[in-house]
Amino acid sequence: MTRPAWFSVRETAPGVHLVAEPGHVNSYLVLGDSFALLYDTGMGIGDIGREVRALTALPLLVVNSHHHYDHRGGNASLAGEAKEFAVHSAGAELHGSPAPREWLESYAHIARGLRERYEAFHALDSAGFFLTDSRVHVRPVPELAHWRIEAVRPTRLLREGDVIDLGGRQLHVLHTPGHSPDGICLWEPETGLLLAGDTLISGTFFAHVPGADVPAFADSTRRLAGLPVTTALLGHNLRHREDADFVSRVADAFERVRDGRTRPTRSADMFGTAVRRHDFDGFAVLTAPDDTPAARP
Template sequence: MSGPDWFQVAETGPGAFVIGEPGHVNSYLLLGDERALLYDTGMGIADIGEQVRRLTGLPLLVVNSHHHFDHRGANASLAAHAEDIAVHADGAALHTDPAPHEWLEAYVHLAHGLRKRYEEFHALDAGGFFLTDSRVEVRPVPDLADWRIEAVRPTRLLHEGDVLGLGGRSLEVLHTPGHSPDGICLWEPETGLLLAGDTLISGTFFAHVPGADVAAFADSTRRLADLPVTTALLGHNLRHKESADFVGRVAEAFAAVRDGRTLPYASTDMFGAPVSRHDFDGFAVLTAPHGTDH
Protein backbone atom coordinates (compact mmCIF):
# COMPACT_ATOMS: atom_id res chain seq x y z
CA MET A 1 0.00 0.00 0.00
CA SER A 2 2.93 2.27 0.65
CA GLY A 3 6.63 2.09 -0.02
CA PRO A 4 9.40 1.36 2.47
CA ASP A 5 9.69 5.05 3.36
CA TRP A 6 6.63 4.62 5.58
CA PHE A 7 8.83 2.82 8.12
CA GLN A 8 11.75 3.97 10.20
CA VAL A 9 13.99 0.97 10.85
CA ALA A 10 16.98 1.09 13.17
CA GLU A 11 19.05 -1.22 15.32
CA THR A 12 18.09 -0.50 18.91
CA GLY A 13 20.26 -3.06 20.71
CA PRO A 14 22.21 -6.26 20.04
CA GLY A 15 20.07 -8.33 17.69
CA ALA A 16 17.11 -5.98 18.18
CA PHE A 17 15.49 -3.62 15.67
CA VAL A 18 12.71 -1.08 15.94
CA ILE A 19 10.42 -1.08 12.91
CA GLY A 20 8.61 2.17 13.55
CA GLU A 21 5.68 3.81 11.84
CA PRO A 22 6.62 7.22 13.22
CA GLY A 23 3.81 8.99 15.00
CA HIS A 24 1.75 5.81 14.98
CA VAL A 25 3.19 2.60 16.44
CA ASN A 26 6.46 0.74 17.03
CA SER A 27 7.06 -2.94 16.28
CA TYR A 28 10.23 -4.80 17.22
CA LEU A 29 12.26 -7.58 15.63
CA LEU A 30 14.54 -9.74 17.78
CA LEU A 31 17.04 -12.12 16.24
CA GLY A 32 18.18 -15.37 17.77
CA ASP A 33 20.43 -18.06 16.34
CA GLU A 34 17.54 -20.22 15.12
CA ARG A 35 14.51 -17.95 14.70
CA ALA A 36 13.38 -14.36 14.81
CA LEU A 37 10.54 -12.83 16.79
CA LEU A 38 8.39 -9.93 15.59
CA TYR A 39 6.64 -8.22 18.49
CA ASP A 40 3.56 -6.57 16.96
CA THR A 41 2.84 -6.11 13.28
CA GLY A 42 1.77 -2.46 13.24
CA MET A 43 -0.91 -0.70 11.24
CA GLY A 44 -0.92 -2.81 8.09
CA ILE A 45 -0.51 0.38 6.06
CA ALA A 46 2.69 -0.85 4.41
CA ASP A 47 4.42 -4.23 4.10
CA ILE A 48 6.18 -4.87 7.40
CA GLY A 49 7.09 -8.32 6.10
CA GLU A 50 9.37 -6.69 3.53
CA GLN A 51 11.19 -4.90 6.32
CA VAL A 52 11.61 -8.16 8.25
CA ARG A 53 12.95 -9.99 5.19
CA ARG A 54 15.54 -7.24 4.66
CA LEU A 55 16.83 -7.87 8.16
CA THR A 56 16.70 -11.65 8.44
CA GLY A 57 15.88 -14.88 6.66
CA LEU A 58 15.30 -16.77 9.90
CA PRO A 59 11.99 -18.54 10.60
CA LEU A 60 9.61 -16.03 12.16
CA LEU A 61 7.46 -16.09 15.28
CA VAL A 62 4.90 -13.26 15.49
CA VAL A 63 3.72 -12.14 18.93
CA ASN A 64 0.99 -9.55 19.41
CA SER A 65 1.31 -7.46 22.57
CA HIS A 66 -2.50 -7.18 22.64
CA HIS A 67 -5.49 -7.31 20.32
CA HIS A 68 -5.88 -3.63 19.35
CA PHE A 69 -5.95 -3.03 15.60
CA ASP A 70 -2.82 -0.87 15.48
CA HIS A 71 -0.73 -3.74 16.87
CA ARG A 72 -2.07 -6.55 14.66
CA GLY A 73 -2.64 -4.64 11.44
CA ALA A 74 -0.29 -6.78 9.31
CA ASN A 75 -1.08 -10.18 10.84
CA ALA A 76 -2.92 -11.25 7.68
CA SER A 77 0.03 -10.48 5.42
CA LEU A 78 2.39 -12.47 7.66
CA ALA A 79 0.15 -15.46 8.41
CA ALA A 80 1.45 -17.56 5.51
CA HIS A 81 5.10 -16.93 6.40
CA ALA A 82 5.20 -17.04 10.21
CA GLU A 83 5.68 -20.24 12.19
CA ASP A 84 3.01 -18.98 14.59
CA ILE A 85 0.96 -15.92 15.39
CA ALA A 86 0.95 -15.95 19.16
CA VAL A 87 -1.29 -13.99 21.54
CA HIS A 88 -2.19 -14.15 25.21
CA ALA A 89 -4.93 -16.68 25.86
CA ASP A 90 -7.21 -13.94 27.24
CA GLY A 91 -7.11 -12.23 23.85
CA ALA A 92 -7.86 -15.16 21.54
CA ALA A 93 -11.53 -14.24 21.09
CA LEU A 94 -10.63 -10.56 20.68
CA HIS A 95 -8.78 -11.30 17.44
CA THR A 96 -11.90 -12.55 15.63
CA ASP A 97 -13.10 -9.17 14.33
CA PRO A 98 -11.65 -7.07 11.51
CA ALA A 99 -11.23 -3.36 12.03
CA PRO A 100 -14.60 -1.69 11.35
CA HIS A 101 -14.79 0.77 8.49
CA GLU A 102 -15.71 3.54 10.93
CA TRP A 103 -12.51 3.01 12.93
CA LEU A 104 -10.38 3.02 9.79
CA GLU A 105 -12.03 6.24 8.56
CA ALA A 106 -11.49 7.90 11.93
CA TYR A 107 -7.83 6.87 11.96
CA VAL A 108 -7.21 8.16 8.43
CA HIS A 109 -8.62 11.54 9.49
CA LEU A 110 -6.44 11.47 12.62
CA ALA A 111 -3.32 10.52 10.65
CA HIS A 112 -3.73 13.41 8.22
CA GLY A 113 -4.23 15.81 11.13
CA LEU A 114 -1.15 14.44 12.88
CA ARG A 115 1.00 15.00 9.80
CA LYS A 116 -0.36 18.55 9.38
CA ARG A 117 0.42 19.45 12.98
CA TYR A 118 3.88 17.89 12.67
CA GLU A 119 4.63 19.98 9.58
CA GLU A 120 3.59 23.14 11.43
CA PHE A 121 5.70 22.24 14.44
CA HIS A 122 8.69 21.24 12.31
CA ALA A 123 8.57 24.57 10.46
CA LEU A 124 8.69 26.43 13.77
CA ASP A 125 11.41 24.12 15.05
CA ALA A 126 13.61 24.79 12.02
CA GLY A 127 13.72 28.42 13.09
CA GLY A 128 16.11 27.64 15.88
CA PHE A 129 14.88 25.11 18.46
CA PHE A 130 16.04 21.96 16.60
CA LEU A 131 14.01 19.57 18.75
CA THR A 132 12.82 17.33 15.92
CA ASP A 133 14.80 14.60 14.20
CA SER A 134 14.22 14.01 10.48
CA ARG A 135 15.22 10.36 10.89
CA VAL A 136 12.01 9.70 12.82
CA GLU A 137 9.69 12.33 11.35
CA VAL A 138 5.96 11.68 11.18
CA ARG A 139 5.48 10.37 7.65
CA PRO A 140 3.15 11.81 5.00
CA VAL A 141 -0.01 9.71 4.83
CA PRO A 142 -0.34 7.55 1.70
CA ASP A 143 -3.59 6.77 -0.11
CA LEU A 144 -5.51 4.62 2.36
CA ALA A 145 -8.68 4.03 0.33
CA ASP A 146 -7.98 0.28 0.22
CA TRP A 147 -6.63 -0.06 3.76
CA ARG A 148 -8.04 -3.04 5.64
CA ILE A 149 -7.15 -4.81 8.88
CA GLU A 150 -8.45 -8.35 8.66
CA ALA A 151 -9.15 -10.77 11.48
CA VAL A 152 -6.56 -13.54 11.78
CA ARG A 153 -7.03 -16.51 14.06
CA PRO A 154 -4.01 -16.91 16.37
CA THR A 155 -2.18 -20.21 16.03
CA ARG A 156 -0.58 -20.19 19.48
CA LEU A 157 -1.90 -19.09 22.86
CA LEU A 158 0.52 -17.73 25.44
CA HIS A 159 0.31 -17.72 29.22
CA GLU A 160 2.14 -16.08 32.08
CA GLY A 161 5.62 -17.55 32.45
CA ASP A 162 5.87 -19.15 29.00
CA VAL A 163 9.39 -19.01 27.58
CA LEU A 164 9.97 -18.27 23.90
CA GLY A 165 13.27 -19.70 22.75
CA LEU A 166 14.93 -18.18 19.69
CA GLY A 167 18.19 -20.09 19.88
CA GLY A 168 20.85 -18.49 22.03
CA ARG A 169 18.32 -16.16 23.63
CA SER A 170 14.92 -16.57 25.24
CA LEU A 171 12.11 -14.30 26.36
CA GLU A 172 9.62 -14.76 29.16
CA VAL A 173 5.94 -13.91 28.71
CA LEU A 174 4.61 -11.47 31.32
CA HIS A 175 0.84 -10.97 31.46
CA THR A 176 0.42 -7.22 32.02
CA PRO A 177 -3.24 -6.20 31.87
CA GLY A 178 -4.14 -2.56 32.30
CA HIS A 179 -4.36 -1.01 28.85
CA SER A 180 -6.18 -4.16 27.74
CA PRO A 181 -7.00 -7.45 29.49
CA ASP A 182 -4.74 -9.47 27.17
CA GLY A 183 -1.65 -7.28 27.33
CA ILE A 184 1.71 -9.04 27.41
CA CYS A 185 5.29 -7.86 27.73
CA LEU A 186 8.32 -9.95 26.80
CA TRP A 187 11.26 -10.01 29.22
CA GLU A 188 14.82 -11.11 28.51
CA PRO A 189 16.41 -11.63 31.94
CA GLU A 190 19.93 -12.16 30.56
CA THR A 191 20.09 -8.65 29.08
CA GLY A 192 17.44 -6.71 31.01
CA LEU A 193 15.55 -6.01 27.77
CA LEU A 194 11.80 -5.43 28.10
CA LEU A 195 9.40 -5.33 25.15
CA ALA A 196 6.54 -3.35 26.66
CA GLY A 197 3.83 -2.78 24.05
CA ASP A 198 1.26 -0.29 25.32
CA THR A 199 1.99 -1.09 28.96
CA LEU A 200 4.74 1.54 28.65
CA ILE A 201 4.66 4.42 26.18
CA SER A 202 6.33 7.82 26.06
CA GLY A 203 3.18 9.88 25.57
CA THR A 204 -0.40 9.55 26.75
CA PHE A 205 -1.38 6.28 28.39
CA PHE A 206 -4.85 5.17 27.31
CA ALA A 207 -6.39 3.91 30.55
CA HIS A 208 -9.90 4.98 29.51
CA VAL A 209 -10.69 2.71 26.55
CA PRO A 210 -12.98 -0.35 26.81
CA GLY A 211 -11.13 -3.13 28.63
CA ALA A 212 -8.70 -0.76 30.36
CA ASP A 213 -8.32 -0.94 34.14
CA VAL A 214 -6.38 1.61 36.19
CA ALA A 215 -5.82 -0.73 39.15
CA ALA A 216 -4.51 -3.46 36.84
CA PHE A 217 -2.31 -0.88 35.08
CA ALA A 218 -0.86 0.11 38.47
CA ASP A 219 -0.16 -3.52 39.39
CA SER A 220 1.42 -4.33 36.02
CA THR A 221 3.67 -1.27 35.92
CA ARG A 222 4.78 -1.84 39.51
CA ARG A 223 5.70 -5.38 38.56
CA LEU A 224 7.78 -4.10 35.64
CA ALA A 225 9.45 -1.48 37.84
CA ASP A 226 10.60 -4.25 40.19
CA LEU A 227 12.50 -5.98 37.38
CA PRO A 228 16.18 -5.18 36.70
CA VAL A 229 15.33 -3.46 33.43
CA THR A 230 18.19 -2.00 31.42
CA THR A 231 16.17 -1.04 28.33
CA ALA A 232 12.41 -0.79 27.81
CA LEU A 233 11.15 -0.71 24.21
CA LEU A 234 7.85 1.17 24.00
CA GLY A 235 4.76 0.72 21.86
CA HIS A 236 4.19 4.28 20.61
CA ASN A 237 5.61 7.73 19.98
CA LEU A 238 8.90 8.90 18.50
CA ARG A 239 10.81 8.24 21.73
CA HIS A 240 10.76 4.45 21.56
CA LYS A 241 13.36 3.52 24.19
CA GLU A 242 13.55 4.25 27.91
CA SER A 243 15.47 3.19 31.02
CA ALA A 244 14.54 1.69 34.37
CA ASP A 245 14.02 5.17 35.82
CA PHE A 246 11.15 5.78 33.40
CA VAL A 247 9.54 2.45 34.30
CA GLY A 248 9.62 3.40 37.97
CA ARG A 249 8.11 6.81 37.33
CA VAL A 250 5.26 5.26 35.36
CA ALA A 251 4.53 2.83 38.20
CA GLU A 252 4.47 5.68 40.72
CA ALA A 253 2.15 7.67 38.43
CA PHE A 254 -0.37 4.87 38.09
CA ALA A 255 -0.34 4.27 41.82
CA ALA A 256 -1.12 7.97 42.31
CA VAL A 257 -3.98 7.83 39.80
CA ARG A 258 -5.38 4.67 41.38
CA ASP A 259 -5.23 6.14 44.87
CA GLY A 260 -6.79 9.49 43.94
CA ARG A 261 -3.62 11.50 44.59
CA THR A 262 -3.71 13.49 41.33
CA LEU A 263 -5.54 16.58 40.10
CA PRO A 264 -7.01 15.53 36.75
CA TYR A 265 -8.77 17.91 34.41
CA ALA A 266 -11.29 17.43 31.60
CA SER A 267 -9.74 16.90 28.18
CA THR A 268 -10.10 14.72 25.07
CA ASP A 269 -8.05 11.93 23.56
CA MET A 270 -6.68 11.98 20.01
CA PHE A 271 -10.00 10.75 18.63
CA GLY A 272 -11.91 13.49 20.44
CA ALA A 273 -13.38 11.26 23.15
CA PRO A 274 -13.81 12.94 26.56
CA VAL A 275 -11.28 11.93 29.23
CA SER A 276 -9.82 12.95 32.55
CA ARG A 277 -6.17 13.84 32.01
CA HIS A 278 -3.50 13.31 34.68
CA ASP A 279 -0.23 15.05 33.79
CA PHE A 280 3.20 13.83 34.87
CA ASP A 281 6.79 14.61 33.93
CA GLY A 282 7.12 13.52 30.31
CA PHE A 283 3.82 11.67 29.93
CA ALA A 284 0.13 11.74 30.84
CA VAL A 285 -2.48 9.19 31.90
CA LEU A 286 -5.95 9.39 30.39
CA THR A 287 -8.81 7.89 32.41
CA ALA A 288 -12.56 7.77 31.96
CA PRO A 289 -14.26 11.12 32.57
CA HIS A 290 -14.99 11.78 36.23
CA GLY A 291 -18.03 9.84 37.37
CA THR A 292 -17.85 7.17 34.65
CA ASP A 293 -16.24 3.75 34.51
CA HIS A 294 -15.23 1.26 31.82
Protein backbone atom coordinates in the same frame (compact mmCIF):
# COMPACT_ATOMS: atom_id res chain seq x y z
CA MET B 1 11.65 15.44 -3.28
CA THR B 2 11.53 11.69 -2.69
CA ARG B 3 8.65 10.51 -0.52
CA PRO B 4 10.11 8.86 2.62
CA ALA B 5 9.44 5.20 3.32
CA TRP B 6 6.51 4.57 5.65
CA PHE B 7 8.70 2.64 8.08
CA SER B 8 11.76 3.83 9.97
CA VAL B 9 13.97 0.81 10.63
CA ARG B 10 17.15 0.64 12.65
CA GLU B 11 18.92 -1.52 15.21
CA THR B 12 18.04 -0.20 18.66
CA ALA B 13 19.61 -2.91 20.87
CA PRO B 14 21.92 -5.86 20.08
CA GLY B 15 19.98 -8.13 17.73
CA VAL B 16 16.81 -6.02 18.06
CA HIS B 17 15.48 -3.78 15.29
CA LEU B 18 12.93 -1.03 15.70
CA VAL B 19 10.38 -1.21 12.88
CA ALA B 20 8.55 2.05 13.48
CA GLU B 21 5.64 3.80 11.80
CA PRO B 22 6.73 7.16 13.23
CA GLY B 23 3.99 8.94 15.09
CA HIS B 24 1.90 5.78 15.17
CA VAL B 25 3.17 2.37 16.34
CA ASN B 26 6.53 0.79 17.13
CA SER B 27 7.09 -2.89 16.34
CA TYR B 28 10.28 -4.79 17.12
CA LEU B 29 12.17 -7.61 15.40
CA VAL B 30 14.26 -9.75 17.76
CA LEU B 31 16.87 -12.03 16.16
CA GLY B 32 17.94 -15.33 17.69
CA ASP B 33 20.12 -18.07 16.25
CA SER B 34 17.20 -20.21 15.07
CA PHE B 35 14.18 -17.90 14.89
CA ALA B 36 13.25 -14.26 14.55
CA LEU B 37 10.38 -12.80 16.56
CA LEU B 38 8.28 -9.86 15.46
CA TYR B 39 6.63 -8.19 18.44
CA ASP B 40 3.55 -6.51 16.99
CA THR B 41 2.85 -5.93 13.32
CA GLY B 42 1.69 -2.33 13.33
CA MET B 43 -1.04 -0.59 11.39
CA GLY B 44 -1.13 -2.69 8.25
CA ILE B 45 -0.63 0.48 6.19
CA GLY B 46 2.78 -0.51 4.80
CA ASP B 47 4.27 -3.93 4.03
CA ILE B 48 5.94 -4.86 7.30
CA GLY B 49 6.82 -8.26 5.86
CA ARG B 50 9.11 -6.62 3.33
CA GLU B 51 10.94 -4.81 6.12
CA VAL B 52 11.38 -8.07 8.03
CA ARG B 53 12.64 -9.97 4.97
CA ALA B 54 15.23 -7.28 4.35
CA LEU B 55 16.64 -7.89 7.84
CA THR B 56 16.55 -11.68 8.20
CA ALA B 57 15.77 -14.98 6.48
CA LEU B 58 15.18 -16.78 9.78
CA PRO B 59 11.82 -18.50 10.38
CA LEU B 60 9.46 -15.89 11.81
CA LEU B 61 7.32 -15.95 14.95
CA VAL B 62 4.76 -13.19 15.47
CA VAL B 63 3.70 -12.13 18.98
CA ASN B 64 1.00 -9.51 19.43
CA SER B 65 1.34 -7.47 22.63
CA HIS B 66 -2.47 -7.20 22.75
CA HIS B 67 -5.49 -7.35 20.46
CA HIS B 68 -5.95 -3.69 19.51
CA TYR B 69 -6.09 -3.10 15.76
CA ASP B 70 -3.00 -0.88 15.57
CA HIS B 71 -0.81 -3.69 16.94
CA ARG B 72 -2.07 -6.51 14.71
CA GLY B 73 -2.67 -4.60 11.49
CA GLY B 74 0.06 -6.45 9.60
CA ASN B 75 -0.86 -9.96 10.74
CA ALA B 76 -2.81 -10.81 7.59
CA SER B 77 0.07 -9.79 5.32
CA LEU B 78 2.32 -12.27 7.16
CA ALA B 79 -0.13 -15.18 7.15
CA GLY B 80 1.86 -17.05 4.51
CA GLU B 81 5.22 -16.42 6.13
CA ALA B 82 4.99 -16.53 9.91
CA LYS B 83 5.37 -19.93 11.54
CA GLU B 84 2.98 -18.93 14.31
CA PHE B 85 0.86 -16.08 15.61
CA ALA B 86 1.02 -16.00 19.39
CA VAL B 87 -1.22 -14.01 21.73
CA HIS B 88 -2.11 -14.13 25.39
CA SER B 89 -4.84 -16.65 26.16
CA ALA B 90 -7.09 -13.86 27.47
CA GLY B 91 -7.11 -12.29 24.01
CA ALA B 92 -7.79 -15.28 21.80
CA GLU B 93 -11.41 -14.34 21.11
CA LEU B 94 -10.56 -10.64 20.85
CA HIS B 95 -8.58 -11.33 17.66
CA GLY B 96 -11.67 -12.66 15.94
CA SER B 97 -12.94 -9.51 14.22
CA PRO B 98 -11.53 -7.15 11.60
CA ALA B 99 -11.26 -3.44 12.20
CA PRO B 100 -14.60 -1.74 11.40
CA ARG B 101 -14.64 0.75 8.54
CA GLU B 102 -15.68 3.52 10.98
CA TRP B 103 -12.51 3.01 13.02
CA LEU B 104 -10.29 2.96 9.92
CA GLU B 105 -11.81 6.14 8.53
CA SER B 106 -11.56 7.88 11.89
CA TYR B 107 -7.91 6.91 12.31
CA ALA B 108 -7.06 7.96 8.74
CA HIS B 109 -8.46 11.43 9.52
CA ILE B 110 -6.46 11.56 12.76
CA ALA B 111 -3.27 10.47 10.98
CA ARG B 112 -3.54 13.28 8.45
CA GLY B 113 -4.15 15.81 11.19
CA LEU B 114 -1.12 14.50 13.07
CA ARG B 115 1.04 14.99 9.98
CA GLU B 116 -0.22 18.57 9.51
CA ARG B 117 0.51 19.49 13.12
CA TYR B 118 3.93 17.85 12.93
CA GLU B 119 4.83 19.81 9.80
CA ALA B 120 3.96 23.07 11.56
CA PHE B 121 6.00 22.07 14.60
CA HIS B 122 8.93 20.90 12.44
CA ALA B 123 8.99 24.24 10.58
CA LEU B 124 9.30 26.10 13.88
CA ASP B 125 11.89 23.61 15.10
CA SER B 126 14.02 24.07 11.99
CA ALA B 127 14.25 27.78 12.72
CA GLY B 128 16.73 27.08 15.46
CA PHE B 129 15.73 24.59 18.15
CA PHE B 130 16.50 21.30 16.30
CA LEU B 131 14.61 19.11 18.74
CA THR B 132 13.25 16.72 16.10
CA ASP B 133 15.09 13.76 14.59
CA SER B 134 14.99 13.43 10.80
CA ARG B 135 15.23 9.63 11.04
CA VAL B 136 11.90 9.31 12.81
CA HIS B 137 9.82 12.23 11.55
CA VAL B 138 6.10 11.68 11.11
CA ARG B 139 5.49 10.41 7.58
CA PRO B 140 3.04 11.77 5.00
CA VAL B 141 -0.06 9.58 5.04
CA PRO B 142 -0.54 7.46 1.89
CA GLU B 143 -3.86 6.82 0.19
CA LEU B 144 -5.91 4.70 2.62
CA ALA B 145 -9.12 4.06 0.69
CA HIS B 146 -8.31 0.35 0.47
CA TRP B 147 -6.78 -0.01 3.95
CA ARG B 148 -8.02 -3.08 5.79
CA ILE B 149 -7.11 -4.79 9.07
CA GLU B 150 -8.29 -8.37 8.80
CA ALA B 151 -8.73 -10.88 11.61
CA VAL B 152 -6.08 -13.62 11.84
CA ARG B 153 -6.68 -16.62 14.06
CA PRO B 154 -3.92 -17.10 16.66
CA THR B 155 -2.02 -20.36 16.40
CA ARG B 156 -0.45 -20.25 19.87
CA LEU B 157 -1.82 -19.08 23.19
CA LEU B 158 0.66 -17.65 25.67
CA ARG B 159 0.41 -17.56 29.44
CA GLU B 160 2.30 -15.98 32.29
CA GLY B 161 5.72 -17.61 32.67
CA ASP B 162 5.95 -19.12 29.19
CA VAL B 163 9.39 -18.94 27.59
CA ILE B 164 9.92 -18.34 23.87
CA ASP B 165 13.22 -19.84 22.75
CA LEU B 166 14.68 -18.19 19.65
CA GLY B 167 17.95 -20.10 19.85
CA GLY B 168 20.65 -18.37 21.85
CA ARG B 169 18.16 -16.05 23.51
CA GLN B 170 15.00 -16.61 25.51
CA LEU B 171 12.10 -14.22 26.04
CA HIS B 172 9.84 -14.66 29.08
CA VAL B 173 6.13 -13.87 28.82
CA LEU B 174 4.78 -11.42 31.42
CA HIS B 175 1.02 -10.94 31.58
CA THR B 176 0.56 -7.20 32.13
CA PRO B 177 -3.12 -6.23 32.03
CA GLY B 178 -4.09 -2.60 32.45
CA HIS B 179 -4.34 -1.09 29.00
CA SER B 180 -6.10 -4.28 27.89
CA PRO B 181 -6.88 -7.58 29.63
CA ASP B 182 -4.61 -9.55 27.27
CA GLY B 183 -1.56 -7.31 27.42
CA ILE B 184 1.83 -9.04 27.49
CA CYS B 185 5.41 -7.86 27.75
CA LEU B 186 8.43 -9.92 26.76
CA TRP B 187 11.38 -9.92 29.16
CA GLU B 188 14.97 -11.05 28.54
CA PRO B 189 16.60 -11.45 31.98
CA GLU B 190 20.08 -11.97 30.56
CA THR B 191 20.21 -8.51 28.99
CA GLY B 192 17.58 -6.54 30.93
CA LEU B 193 15.62 -5.97 27.70
CA LEU B 194 11.88 -5.36 28.07
CA LEU B 195 9.49 -5.27 25.13
CA ALA B 196 6.63 -3.33 26.66
CA GLY B 197 3.87 -2.78 24.07
CA ASP B 198 1.29 -0.31 25.40
CA THR B 199 2.05 -1.14 29.04
CA LEU B 200 4.75 1.54 28.71
CA ILE B 201 4.59 4.45 26.28
CA SER B 202 6.21 7.87 26.16
CA GLY B 203 3.07 9.90 25.63
CA THR B 204 -0.51 9.49 26.79
CA PHE B 205 -1.46 6.21 28.43
CA PHE B 206 -4.93 5.07 27.36
CA ALA B 207 -6.42 3.84 30.62
CA HIS B 208 -9.97 4.71 29.56
CA VAL B 209 -10.65 2.34 26.63
CA PRO B 210 -12.83 -0.79 26.88
CA GLY B 211 -11.02 -3.42 28.92
CA ALA B 212 -8.67 -0.91 30.54
CA ASP B 213 -8.26 -1.15 34.31
CA VAL B 214 -6.36 1.45 36.32
CA PRO B 215 -5.66 -0.78 39.38
CA ALA B 216 -4.39 -3.52 37.04
CA PHE B 217 -2.26 -0.92 35.23
CA ALA B 218 -0.78 0.12 38.58
CA ASP B 219 -0.02 -3.48 39.52
CA SER B 220 1.53 -4.29 36.15
CA THR B 221 3.75 -1.22 35.99
CA ARG B 222 4.87 -1.70 39.60
CA ARG B 223 5.81 -5.26 38.71
CA LEU B 224 7.89 -4.01 35.77
CA ALA B 225 9.55 -1.42 37.98
CA GLY B 226 10.78 -4.29 40.16
CA LEU B 227 12.74 -5.82 37.28
CA PRO B 228 16.40 -4.93 36.57
CA VAL B 229 15.48 -3.23 33.29
CA THR B 230 18.31 -1.79 31.23
CA THR B 231 16.31 -1.04 28.09
CA ALA B 232 12.52 -0.71 27.78
CA LEU B 233 11.20 -0.58 24.22
CA LEU B 234 7.84 1.18 24.00
CA GLY B 235 4.78 0.69 21.81
CA HIS B 236 4.12 4.26 20.60
CA ASN B 237 5.51 7.73 19.90
CA LEU B 238 8.82 8.98 18.57
CA ARG B 239 10.60 8.42 21.88
CA HIS B 240 10.64 4.63 21.71
CA ARG B 241 13.32 3.70 24.24
CA GLU B 242 13.53 4.33 27.99
CA ASP B 243 15.34 3.09 31.08
CA ALA B 244 14.54 1.76 34.55
CA ASP B 245 13.97 5.26 35.97
CA PHE B 246 11.16 5.85 33.47
CA VAL B 247 9.53 2.53 34.38
CA SER B 248 9.64 3.47 38.05
CA ARG B 249 8.12 6.90 37.40
CA VAL B 250 5.28 5.34 35.42
CA ALA B 251 4.56 2.92 38.28
CA ASP B 252 4.51 5.81 40.77
CA ALA B 253 2.15 7.76 38.51
CA PHE B 254 -0.36 4.94 38.15
CA GLU B 255 -0.42 4.41 41.90
CA ARG B 256 -1.21 8.10 42.35
CA VAL B 257 -4.01 7.90 39.78
CA ARG B 258 -5.39 4.73 41.38
CA ASP B 259 -5.34 6.25 44.84
CA GLY B 260 -6.93 9.56 43.83
CA ARG B 261 -3.79 11.58 44.52
CA THR B 262 -3.82 13.65 41.30
CA ARG B 263 -5.57 16.75 40.02
CA PRO B 264 -6.91 15.68 36.62
CA THR B 265 -8.21 18.11 34.02
CA ARG B 266 -11.05 17.56 31.58
CA SER B 267 -9.72 16.80 28.11
CA ALA B 268 -10.30 14.55 25.09
CA ASP B 269 -8.40 11.72 23.46
CA MET B 270 -7.36 11.56 19.80
CA PHE B 271 -10.84 10.32 18.82
CA GLY B 272 -12.48 13.29 20.55
CA THR B 273 -13.78 11.20 23.45
CA ALA B 274 -14.03 13.00 26.80
CA VAL B 275 -11.41 11.92 29.37
CA ARG B 276 -9.79 12.98 32.57
CA ARG B 277 -6.13 13.81 31.94
CA HIS B 278 -3.53 13.25 34.67
CA ASP B 279 -0.25 14.96 33.74
CA PHE B 280 3.19 13.85 34.87
CA ASP B 281 6.78 14.58 33.87
CA GLY B 282 7.01 13.51 30.23
CA PHE B 283 3.72 11.62 29.93
CA ALA B 284 0.04 11.66 30.86
CA VAL B 285 -2.59 9.13 31.92
CA LEU B 286 -6.09 9.33 30.44
CA THR B 287 -8.99 7.91 32.44
CA ALA B 288 -12.72 7.88 31.76
CA PRO B 289 -14.86 10.55 33.46
CA ASP B 290 -17.26 9.08 35.99
CA ASP B 291 -20.25 10.11 33.87
CA THR B 292 -18.81 9.13 30.47
CA PRO B 293 -18.84 5.65 28.88
CA ALA B 294 -15.46 4.13 28.04
CA ALA B 295 -14.03 5.15 24.69
CA ARG B 296 -13.45 3.00 21.65
CA PRO B 297 -10.29 0.78 21.42
